[in-house]
Amino acid sequence: MQQPRKTASESTHSTPAFDTDDSNHTACTAESTTDLLTVEGLRVQFPSPDEPVRAVDGVSFGIADGEIVGLVGESGCGKSVTARSIIGLDPPEAAVRGSIELDGTDVTAASERQLRRLRGDTVSMVFQNSMETLNPVLDIGEQIAESTKVHDHPDSQRLLDYLHAPLFSSRADWHERREHAAELLDQVGIASPEERVDDYPHELSGGQIQRVAIALALASDPDLLIADEPTTAVDATTQAQLLDRFRHLNDTRGMALLLITHDLSVVAELCDRVVVMYAGQVVETGPAGRVLRDPSHPYTRALLNCLPQRVDRNERLPTIEGAVPDPTDDRSGCPFAPRCERATDDCRHGDVPTIDLGDGRGTATCYDVDDSRPAAPYNRPGITVTAGEDESDPTREPTTAAETPAAETPSSESTARSSTREKTRPESTADGDRQPLVELEGVTKRYATANGLIDRLFGATATRRAVADVDLEIRAGETLGLVGETGCGKTTLAELVTGLETPTAGEIRFGGDPVGGVESRSAETLADVGVVFQNPRSSLNPRLTVEQLVAEPLRSRGWSTGRRRERVRTVLDRVGLSEHRARSYPHELSGGQVQRVAIARAIAPDPTLIVLDEPVSALDVSVQARILNLLSELQAEFGLTYLLISHDLAVVEHVVDRVAVMSRGELVEIGPVDRVFDQPTHPYTKTLLASIPSLSPEETTGVRPSASDGVSSSLDRPTR
């Protein structure tokens, strides 16, 4: 039943904004002179002590009126810098070359006044990290009103007027604008906007902030909206609503959209055209459907292949070997050449030509573009650009992995609690009689929110319930997934298991014996559980080297120096970190490497259970793939049990055996992943699943949660 989602079926398009019909966009490619935006040979460099950082290295593309263009690429490849250049907001130290023609004005050469006009009128931007894009000390009504005011009178901006200094500013004018702000909030789908205009950003939920940021951008009625990763910080349901909103705006206002993302499924969902960037360069452009279905550039292809949803369960994920080149490196040839299996000497030197694929199919900057090559099917198992990497496990040949989207038993159970008692096991695992390793019974956790002497004297004790009456068991050797929206209590639940928090009520048992918090646990129990924290970098003391960090738990078990060193070398090798990394400090490591160190430390004392809190959420797809592969190898090798927390359902679906769904501290559903994902019983699970964007847009037309949906409105609560 996973098949349909992974098949490139050429069915009909029911969403007008998304159109894979390539011919529609022939006139709107980069070469067109009537474009709203034309970027030509853009180069942005930052000074650094050694070589300058080439953040953007010769980028050209265009956007036509009313077009939705996706800008994709891994982290650090220059997407945000490009976007900032378009609105002329490069940091002062940046050196910008090339031309950016926006509505007939060259942004790079524009005067301060021209820029103000452009920003107030033509282009708006929703910045990455929208949680931080709203001024925390001004209410949102004022922030929006300000935008409309600039839009109306871009040239007469008096400080006192904007400060609302009495006598100098017209109150009536501000009042009117606030009313208009409420209308805008309404348009982006914020409930009771008249009240919300008086709210401060911190009083809004993440999803609402995103919407306000969009409303802010829309206030000046722009011709082009640039949205930089507008959905990375929000959970799946909110993301779905936001994408819907974009499509709607594009439809009704004819507003062009430059959507920056590293999430290819978002592109598939929304975009007309895609620009793929790699290491500061554009490697491929073209209609979204074509690029996703039939990528021309090896990089695009590799990127698509890394996605867990395109690979079968328990299948090894394809990865891209190597790393994104250092932006300070002197470059020649194709930047992807060092990682490209098919690279030739030509690729490594000189300029690589940009080839027009013709037929409105876009361009690719690669020698190896074979127009006649048949489209690669999405789900061809085992398509890898490279044959894995250092952590490849000879015992698990990717191509031979079991293809077991096994015949599921939909009738196995209905609710979470019954499921655990029935000991339903996913069939995908071979082991037949697993024992519960950890059992939680009626576990509740409340946090006290008041403290201090006086409060104690007054007896004031406010509490917040983070986990409510949870029954759960983790069975030996399985991977249990824990999913749910932000703040639903996933991390707290994990901390209860590890002992960092003690339950307010209920009992936790390890192998049948009740255990308490860290302080009261025996050394063996502690050694039995390994933890990889949600943000692994924070769990590594920046003052210790990798070696010391990994050896720390061994030292506390009384291991000798020699034995410790031996073990450290073994586990580092096992997670794919080279010997010389042992002397590095955490800040010298990349995100993927830090994650490996954290995993190495967790497995070093030879635990049976590892708790993984969002192990891949901060990583690029290719790195994510490698870590996920590593985890499954380690599990197979050491017989580990995983408790894996993630909000990325694709990841969960790919790796876990059973999944538990949490909502507001409660466990609402639990069961084998296939069963839960295919036949969810709880309405919350249904909403959650429905909001997953798919690479093949056709499917998403089914259940789409809307802002008015009962469940999703639970997400509209304050962020803190």
Next chain:
Amino acid sequence: MSGVLGSVGTAVRRRYRALRTSRKVAAFCANPLNVVGLALVVAIAVAAAVGPFIAPYDPTTQQLTNRLQHPSLAHPLGTDQLGRDVLSRLLHGARLSLGIAVAVTGIRLTLGTTIGLLAGYAGGWTDEFLMRLVDVQLAFPGLVLALVIAGILGPSLRNVMLALALVGWASYARLVRGTVLATKERNFVRAARLLNVSRFRIATRHLLPTVAGPVVVLATLNMGTVILGTAGLSFIGLGAQPPTAEWGTMLSDGRHHLRSAWWIANVPGVAIMLTVLGFTLLGDGLRDVLDPKRDATIEKLS
């Protein structure tokens, strides 16, 4: 074999350490003000170390016939109202003034850090009690309390130092406790607890190094405050007893001659100013390098 490996390891480690430090050194040097601060502090320290040996005259010998001499070759910074060589007094005073600052800061730091660690680590009622104590100390404007203490104990450098030390420790206690509490909740400490790392090791390997940075910064900034505090108390009449050459006292004594013999007051004045400036700049620089995010906190405490 393993010996070779070990020594290679040590070498590599040293290189990495060096790299790490050199990055900090580079960051420190990137701001010319930091370098100015360091240079000033080094200069003062050198003056304090060798000053008494290179001073041309005895700092207390009077020459009434030679009083109030303008700066000249014989007396590069002139002579004072009793015909003493101002340069010699300045050089001798450097050791004393710096010594006071170091001693007072040292006491504050030791007392404050101990109390802060205790409060942060012990928690509960100990914490509650110690922090109320800290609150009480902080509720007094520093100089006001120092004035009362020194005034009641009587004027002498020892009492001034005691008074200044008694009013300044609470900042350290707060800073240290705050850092300990924050660090205790940092994930790497939580992780260490999960990994069954002993309490002692958590304290020494994880907490102390984190506390050291801010404390050093605060101490550096504090040096200036102490020097100014000493000068203020000297002015009120609680400074060093004559004929001791202490900068604050020299400045305070010389103020009557500001119009007629500007050098008597302005020379120690400038010396104090440069010293305080030096320590403040150095402290700022260290803060940037060691502890970039705690600006407001330290500002509030220093």
Next chain:
Amino acid sequence: AETGLDDTETAFTIVPGSDPTGTGDSWDNWGGMAPYWTRVVEPLVWGTDDMQPQPWLATDWTATDETTWVFELREGVSFHNGTELTADDVVHSFEENILTERGDFVHGWLHLEPGSVDRIDEFTVAFETTDPFPGFPGTIAHNMIDIQPPEADRRAGEIIGTGPFELAKMDQGQQLRVERFPDYWGGEPAPTELAFRAAEDATTRTDLLEAGEVDLVYEPATSRISGLRDRDNIRTEIQQSSASRFVSINIHRAPTDDTDLRRALNYAISQSEIVDTVLEGIGEPAHGPISTVIDWAADESLPRYDRDRDTARELVSQSSYDGEALTCLVETDMDDGRTLVQILQEAFKSIGVSLDIEVLEKASLQDRTDRGEFHLELTNSQSNSPAADYIMWENFHTMGIENKDLYEAEGTGLYNLGGEVDDLIETGFQSYDATETRESYIAAQRAIMDAAVVIPLFYEEYVVAADASIDGLDLHPIDKFAQWGDLTRTA
């Protein structure tokens, strides 16, 4: 100074050496006003320029027997509220205010107990002293022994005096303004208005004058005097005061109980060098402890210790001095105190005697001297009334303030030679014969200097600096006796 308006020509701003409002928190101020400087209130007796009692609100006085003084009051003196001064006011002032409110110490000072002041007729009052007290008229010639009518509510700051100026306005610790009292018995004063400003720091006073903010300042900073003299728009006046500066030596504590050492210390000092250098020539080199404006002061006839380091060293070696450091106390607030004491230190060093300096504020200093835990004290002695006898008594008599406690407790004292000196002081103090008083005091001073109980430094002079256009300054050896009635401004 104030400019423009006509009546500012006759208004003057004066900065005395101490706070005219009395800081609001001292025992010698009432209702916020100190009685000094302002000429609002007046005593019965005043002092002449050579420190003799001078008729003031009383025109005449006689001792009718050893302990009775009868005073004739001046007629036609009116208070600021218009009523006339009579004997009742005098009795009221003494009985209700001076002898009761101001504290018990007044009884010993004036040799007067409450209930001993009697009205004889409207303009005659009799005082019954506790013991023979020939110095009585001179002693009550003091600003604090002022006469006010019963109507004056002194605690509330309503001060009614007989002086040439009426209190107009007072700002605690800042300034005090007075206006001319046209009905003054001594004739209408020239200034219409005077403002007395507080500035206790000598440098600040000097700055105020130099900046032209005030017309006249007392005791500008020593370091600034030569600068002021050079200025055309400022005139400086020097007036010898009733004060003298000396070092008192604790003769009951080793090693300063050794006369040789004390003499040696005297030989180490050159008074004239001190005056000529650090004092900028202000002051007279002294050979005795009593200011020469006081008629029984001896200077010429006292044994002299001109600087002679060889003799001094010899005396030191003869003495019991064994190289330990002597302690010298000095009060924080004393003008030039820190400088002088350092000169002493250097001078003693040159004869092989080392000195530790302790600059202390008044309370600590008092505490130390009470316990006799010191060797030397840099001090000064000044009389605020013409009767200066008490300087001799309180300092050098065994039952004087300084010595009494230690004498009673431990049989010692501080500066009391006892025996013959006590007798001489008693004779001088109680004699109604001026010559006898004079001779016994001189003999006592000679004994004191022979034994080198003090190291005399200088007889004080004080400087008044004023706007050069100001005329009619009437300065007095007791600085607080200055009269402002003739102050005028020349064109």
Next chain:
Amino acid sequence: MDDATYLLHRLGTSIIVLLGVSVVTYGLLFLTPGDPAEVILTQQLDRQPSASEVESFRATHGMDDPVPVQYVSWVTDVLRGDLGTSYYSDTAVSTLIVDALPLTIELAVASLLVALAIAIPTGVLSAVHRGSAIDYASQLGALVGVSMPNFWLGYLLILVFALTLGSLPVAGAGSYGQLVLPAITLGTGMAAVLTRLIRSSMLEVLDEAYVDTARSKGLRERIVLYKHALRNALVPVVTILGVQLGSLLNGAVVVEIVFQRPGLGMLLVDAVFERNYPVVQGITLVTAGIFVGTNVLVDLSYRYLDPRVELGGETV
């Protein structure tokens, strides 16, 4: 925490702190060498007091009781608003304080204004031109102010502005002119701290995404800086203001002496030297009270400056 709970909470801690302050204040008296009664009487009388005088003084000032009893009766009196009577003049301590306080408050407020007037433009300029000559010059300039002992600065200012230029009064209190130099003396010291703080806080804020958002609206740079950035940058500055009040009171002691302003500082210095304990205790208690009170106010105002602030959050 809502406002009422928070106020209650702060009130509670403040009372505990003030109790501690009162213990310390009162305890200081017993640090004194020598018998306070005798020392004070000697000064008052200008001679050795007799045994009976000492006794009656001790009796009238309640010094005969055991220390804890004395303390309790003092605290009870204080709670009734009676801070005792000066040993020297029979004036109520509260009267002395009430007379002196306005001058000190006036000075503190004026200094604060001077400090802000210097610090805001300099700090912003310095942050905007980070790393430039302007930045270094203004940082250094700001620091020079705080590095000078303020009595020296005061005398130098008198020398320049009152004596040489003759444009401002030398000393005294009462007129606005007389407030200028003291306020500058005290204000420059504080300006340095504020400038550095505003600068670093602006630097942090200028990196924030919302500043770019404001620019991307097409707002003028000046509005971006002074409306969007500064408002946020001032949040940490305000927390410092409460603490800085302490340094103002410290400085006031010295500055009041230099400029002959009979405020609280001058009163305190006199009282300390005279061992006038009721006055010393009164002043320290009142300053500590003002200090604690101001910090509560600052915390409250903090909330209105920064809507995110939840009252009662633990501050370091």
